[in-house]
Amino acid sequence: MKIQRISALSDNYIFLLYDQDSQTAAVVDPAEAKPVLQCLDELGLQLVAIFNTHHHYDHIGANNQLLEHFPRLCIYGGSEDRGRIPGQQVFLKDSDRIEFAKRVGQVFFLPGHTRAHIAYYFPPNSPQDTGELFCGDTLFAGGCGRLFEGTPTQMVNSLTKLRNLPDNTRIWCAHEYTLKNLEFALTIDQDNLALKNRYNQVKELRHQKQATVPSLLKEEKLTNPFLRWDNVAIQSTIGNTDPVRVFAKIRGMKDRF
Ligand code: ZN
Ligand code: FE
Numbered sequence: 412m413k414i415q416r417i418s419a420l421s422d423n424y425i426f427l428l429y430d431q432d433s434q435t436a437a438v439v440d441p442a443e444a445k446p447v448l449q450c451l452d453e454l455g456l457q458l459v460a461i462f463n464t465h466h467h468y469d470h471i472g473a474n475n476q477l478l479e480h481f482p483r484l485c486i487y488g489g490s491e492d493r494g495r496i497p498g499q500q501v502f503l504k505d506s507d508r509i510e511f512a513k514r515v516g517q518v519f520f521l522p523g524h525t526r527a528h529i530a531y532y533f534p535p536n537s538p539q540d541t542g543e544l545f546c547g548d549t550l551f552a553g554g555c556g557r558l559f560e561g562t563p564t565q566m567v568n569s570l571t572k573l574r575n576l577p578d579n580t581r582i583w584c585a586h587e588y589t590l591k592n593l594e595f596a597l598t599i600d601q602d603n604l605a606l607k608n609r610y611n612q613v614k615e616l617r618h619q620k621q622a623t624v625p626s627l628l629k630e631e632k633l634t635n636p637f638l639r640w641d642n643v644a645i646q647s648t649i650g651n652t653d654p655v656r657v658f659a660k661i662r663g664m665k666d667r668f
Contacts, residue, residue: 412512412533414543414583416622417450419443422587423469424624426545427451430512435459437511439531439545440585441473448480457481460511463488464547465528466495470585474498489520491527503529519573523566524548524556532576542580544628546573551584552626553609554592555637557666563659567640570658574638578629589613589623595668596636599648599661605633636661 415427419442427450429436437460441447451458458481463471466488474486474497487509490502503509505520509531519530530546548556549566550573558566593610600606609630613623632638639645640654640661649657 412514412543415450415454416583416624417446418587418622419446420469420472424583424585424587424622426583427456428511429454429456433512435512437462438477439583440464440470440547441477442469444473444476444480447473447477458484460484461486461498462509462531462545463492463496463499464530464545464549464585465489465525466492467525467548470547471496489518489527489529491520491522492525495527505529519569521546521549521569521572523558523561523569526560528556528561528569530573532580535577535579540579541627542577543583543625544573544576544580545583547585549573550582550631550635550637551586551592552582552589552623552631553596553613553635554588554665555635555662558662563655563662566662567655567658570638573628574632576628578627578632580628581625582628582631583625587622587624589626590617591668593634595665596634598668599664600634600636600639600642600645602644603634605630609634 417425423442426439436456439462478498486498487501488496488499503518507518509516514533516531516533521528533543535542640657646652649660
């Protein structure tokens, strides 16, 4: 399974998963049809599936148009999103399995950003391989999604599921928010050397107009404040040791940042 990153709208990423043997492709969260169709054309691929993480327009915007082009394609989404995802045919629950290009993906139910959000995780085929996580707007590089329909408790549970994945998991999140996220992270985790280094790298990458997605879970665990509610330095900055309270406080600060 190969993965191609496609830029869409102002800061969205669409991910095209494809298999050269069968000339088939799937897309995660198609915000726009045009760049997807162009990419399929260039690579000579047939679109067979859409994997949606949640119902927001910048994730499902191209569902109908792509369905018109490929009437036999199958549209996947969370079971709680029934009625909110155009063309949805498969209604997924936590731990469900999906198959694409001889890889089996696992579904995580991750309420928080929305009440129905899901992620797709493809475990590595061999120990030196990376796992691939398509996590929509739940976990971002250096940040996490806003709580539109969920509670801090739900989001901490959801992020805990992701934090428990192997370090060598690539985080394919749906937005290029990394620089702003790390700027915020530095305000509450000033003495974190790994964070300072990452900030400098990301600043340089963005200066060269390069993408910072995917990242590795290993670096998220070291630098993303929304996975670090049990870090002693952050807890002391926030003035609390309860994971959910620490998370809620940081999320609130970020909303106003
Ligand atoms: Zn969203
Ligand atoms: Fe989004």
